[in-house]
Amino acid sequence: MPKSLNIVSANCGKVTPGNVEEYVRAGGYESLKKALSMQPRAIVDEVVASGLRGRGGAAFSTGSKWAHLLEVRENPKYIVCNADEGEPGTFKDKLLLEKDPLCVIEGMTIAGRVFDSHDGYIYIRGEYRSIQHSFQKAIDNAVAAGYLGNNILGSGFNFHLHIMTGAGAYVCGENSALLNSIEGKVGRPRIKPPHLAEVGLFQMPTLVNNVETFACIAPILRMGGEAFHAIGTAESGGTKLVCLSGHSARRGVYEVPFGVSLRDIIFDPELGGGIAGGKELKFFHLGGLSGSIGCPAQLDTPYSYECLVRTGLSVGSGAVVVADESVCVVDYLKGVLEFFLHESCGKCIPCQKGIRQMYTIICKLSEGKATQEDMCLLKELACMVTNVSFCGLGQTSARALMSAWKHFEPEFAAHLNKQCPAGVCKL
Numbered sequence: 001m002p003k004s005l006n007i008v009s010a011n012c013g014k015v016t017p018g019n020v021e022e023y024v025r026a027g028g029y030e031s032l033k034k035a036l037s038m039q040p041r042a043i044v045d046e047v048v049a050s051g052l053r054g055r056g057g058a059a060f061s062t063g064s065k066w067a068h069l070l071e072v073r074e075n076p077k078y079i080v081c082n083a084d085e086g087e088p089g090t091f092k093d094k095l096l097l098e099k100d101p102l103c104v105i106e107g108m109t110i111a112g113r114v115f116d117s118h119d120g121y122i123y124i125r126g127e128y129r130s131i132q133h134s135f136q137k138a139i140d141n142a143v144a145a146g147y148l149g150n151n152i153l154g155s156g157f158n159f160h161l162h163i164m165t166g167a168g169a170y171v172c173g174e175n176s177a178l179l180n181s182i183e184g185k186v187g188r189p190r191i192k193p194p195h196l197a198e199v200g201l202f203q204m205p206t207l208v209n210n211v212e213t214f215a216c217i218a219p220i221l222r223m224g225g226e227a228f229h230a231i232g233t234a235e236s237g238g239t240k241l242v243c244l245s246g247h248s249a250r251r252g253v254y255e256v257p258f259g260v261s262l263r264d265i266i267f268d269p270e271l272g273g274g275i276a277g278g279k280e281l282k283f284f285h286l287g288g289l290s291g292s293i294g295c296p297a298q299l300d301t302p303y304s305y306e307c308l309v310r311t312g313l314s315v316g317s318g319a320v321v322v323a324d325e326s327v328c329v330v331d332y333l334k335g336v337l338e339f340f341l342h343e344s345c346g347k348c349i350p351c352q353k354g355i356r357q358m359y360t361i362i363c364k365l366s367e368g369k370a371t372q373e374d375m376c377l378l379k380e381l382a383c384m385v386t387n388v389s390f391c392g393l394g395q396t397s398a399r400a401l402m403s404a405w406k407h408f409e410p411e412f413a414a415h416l417n418k419q420c421p422a423g424v425c426k427l
């Protein structure tokens with residue numbers, strides 16, 4: 001099995017971003033043409049067959065999501081692309097938006113065709129300011145060439161794309177908070193149900209998918225759902241863009257087929273290339289700060305939704321943060337909890353207060369001032385915040401802490417005894 005592939009990222013670096021002529025020459029818009037002659041149900045069947053799961057982090061089956069929305073009778077329906085990319089350590093949507101915007105636009109247009117939607121919104125992370133401009137140019141080019149806007153390719157189908165921008169709040173990446181933000185409301189999560197497929201943007205049925213998810217749609221229609229699925233594993237169809245950062249020797253975005261091992265991703269000379277400066281790997285953090293921390297003993301786990309979950313890890317956003325032996329786990333976790341403390345929207349008390357308390361205790365631990373009682377309380381808080389928080393932000397805020405505690409218990413105990421094995425904390 002090849003360790004890297006270029007399917008979703010095939011055009012990145014090969015075509016001038018947003019140039020329709022070059023995109024078409026590279027096989028672009030073949031899938032949209034195909035979609036215009038297919039029944040919506042047949043397109044959804046291909047997505048189901050592809051085994052595609054949402055690439056934004058929650059890994060929900062895209063085929064099931066599309067099939068559900070197809071059953072909803074109410075109109076108009078909206079197509080929304082989540083380009084908030086707020087998960088630390090994640091920069092793969094940036095690659096697609098920058099290097100192949102037309103692939104994302106084509107995926108959204110195909111979705112528009114499936115659901116007879118006439119308006120799509122892409123919510124681009126506020127910090128990606130230059131992308132907001134280049135993406136608008138790509139939209140304008142697609143409209144001018146007849147692939148977007150009114151009467152697409154003479155089919156009578158109209159689809160318009162609008163860019164909306166975030167203002168830097170991580171919680172606005174949560175799909176219902178994102179819709180509130182587009183509507184000009186405070187970007188806080190909504191109560192679910194009702195599901196967004198029934199009551200979404202402007203109270204109408206809505207499809208929300210991640211940038212990479214939409215970018216998979218054209219390749220799926222081009223090669224066929226089953227062929228796409230066959231690249232990956234039984235429950236993880238296709239490929240995944242992974243983002244290597246931290247102490248990786250070759251930081252960057254790589255497209256890998258599901259099923260390669262974590263060892264391959266981190267150490268293969270054509271992928272992560274090992275640890276910078278020839279140091280030892282201490283741990284890796286998968287899926288962003290909301291994901292779990294793994295240790296070297298887990299390196300032979302195949303990178304797939306099903307295999308990672310079995311070992312307490314997850315694909316999440318595709319982030320792979322690599323940490324070498326110089327990193328103190330407790331100090332690292334302080335940064336993780338500080339992030340969640342800063343980003344908690346304050347709507348619910350378990351998250352707002354619980355994360356603050358966890359952060360206070362981890363700070364005490366890093367200063368050598370924590371007690372056994374503090375550690376018991378920390379475990380209780382982690383459990384409470386995970387189980388009772390209103391949205392995914394609070395529910396995942398203690399994942400890194402709990403997984404690191406499992407693998408590095410002696411390092412936690414050392415800090416209780418006022419020692420930092422990595423020599424990082426001032427005790």
Ligand SMILES: Cc1cc2nc3c(=O)[nH]c(=O)nc-3n(C[C@H](O)[C@H](O)[C@H](O)COP(=O)(O)O)c2cc1C
Pocket residue numbers: 053054055056057058059060082083084085086087170171172173174175176208209210211213214391392393
């Ligand atoms: C706090 C929080 C932040 C999130 N941030 C993002 C994000 O930046 N980008 C994204 O695609 N999904 C993000 N998600 C997941 C979305 O809620 C949603 O699952 C996703 O956009 C659905 O698209 P997909 O099925 O294609 O992954 C976030 C979820 C939570 C709880």
Ligand code: SF4
Pocket residue numbers: 171189343344345346347348349351352389390391392393394395
């Ligand atoms: S869990 Fe946190 S981010 Fe989510 S609604 Fe509650 S306070 Fe807001």
